[in-house]
Amino acid sequence: MSDLDDLLARVRRLEDERDIARLIASYGPAVDAGDADTTAKLWATDGVYDVEGWQMGSRADVHAMVSSSSHQALVAKGCSHFLGPCVVTVTGDAAVAVCESLVLVNDGDGYRVWRATANHFVLRRGAHGWEITRRTSRLLNGDPGAHGLLRSGLSGTQV
Template sequence: MSENRIAALEARIGLLEDERAVARAMASYGPLVDGGDADGVAALWAPDGVYDIDEIFLAGRERIHEMVASPAHQGWIRQGCAHVVGPPHITVDGDEAVAVCHSLMVVHEEGRYVVRRATANHWRLRRTPPGWQVVTRTNRILDGRAESPALLVAGVRGEAAQAD
């Protein structure tokens, strides 16, 4: 095999490994947050990372940790909830990545499960020594507002969210 072909294969394998690592980081969110692992959830973010949810803006790991450890979130866990992150569309560009997916928050109410929220999720991640970490995650509820589907389209195109 020529050196060029080997280099091309290594580059392709490296990209696949990066995409897999980003997807694994994203897929970790639901199990960690539903398990109440505030340290684990916070560690998904860069130290100065941002989690921008419709009604909440969390800047820094400490705020993300506080959200998971909060009585409100712990109440959701005790009641029964599932944060389901859909399959991501990931664009890796060197040490930066943009990913987009849908997510659902499913809660247990009166013996049945109800979708409480369906959201558009736009993630920006960066490769760091410990691995890929979230720089910004922007969630917008899918309730007909224009910014929610715009987040999805921007992510598929590998573009930053308008809020970034």
């Protein structure tokens, strides 16, 4: 590989990591705005979102979750889904990312932490850029499964 080829590969990897980090960071603002269309478009059409035993098996299911009356009530009350910085491992047209997240809810006197979660993402490069094919989220409550998600994500391993 020439120096130019090496440089181009490094730039592409950096752009991929940036694009994936931006995609993941977009989740919080989209879901907190109650924007089902924008949130759902983060997922592949057949993408899975597995959160604490509740599995959404498609982009349409993610859209339905954000559109649901329970989620819209949470938005109306005031909430913040904050996803921390992610560690991204890109391998060609596939990637793994891991981050932690907090969900804050307005309790009338201010905000309280409702959830602290480990998040493991599997992504693929689609025709229009990166998309989530699987997100697995587990509460950080001492659950070894949550710790396993973090370890797998840090090593760039799919779960």
